[in-house]
Amino acid sequence: MKKSLFLSMLIALFSPIALGADKVTTVPVHFAKGASNAQLKGTFGGYDSIEYTLSAKAGQRMTVKISGSSNANFNVFAPGSKPGEAEALGSGSVGTDWSGALPASGEYRVQVFQMRASARRGEKVPHTISIAIE
Template identity: 55%
Template sequence: MKRIMPLILATAVALGTQGAAAADKVTTLPVQFAKGMQSFSTSHTLLGYDSVNYTLDAKAEQSMRVSLSGSSNVGFNIYAPGDIPGVATALGSGSQGQDWNGILPASGTYTVQVYQVRAAARRGAQAAYAITFAIH
């Protein structure tokens, strides 16, 4: 019996972890600027640990600005081309009222990951936001 209990406990923990991870939804949305435009705005709603990865192409030395409004429970991280959210270190970050401005270090596809802060996500809260991307 002593040998079986650790195995049962390990199995229960593994199954519980798989269930939580499987419920998280990551949506990837490409950002397309209209011809002649330098900015793009959109809105979305997050639920729990769900996140949205916006992808946009830019060139080295361009200036990018990311602005977020709406729920104070929403934040964002910016990843350089080739970097993967959750694995790589973010190039920058921001939240409602804390825009990110920067000169881009490389040409390629940037990812802007939008997510809920942990406390709100853990409660399964819903959070609406609007985000604007500008590249000059």
């Protein structure tokens, strides 16, 4: 009985929540009827991030622009690819947009994050992201 209690306490102690794991917020992107672009506002801080998700088809062209905090950066991931597990299809930051032809049909992820130096300081990153599909 004591062994299982000890094991449970160890698991709880080293769980992602106990370790202060980074929070990833997923936000689905929806275009208004007849529109081919959307603009969304968000804020996060520290090592947290936001993943904007949207469906697109192979051969379409995606353009991503971000404004707001100079700490706002983004990566674009193709269907089946995830941040931390695969190479980004493209990336950008405030003043550096990304545009490219999409290689596959499916759900794309646009991960918005900040670099480690400002994340370590716990800085907040208010931003506006614009995503267009043509």
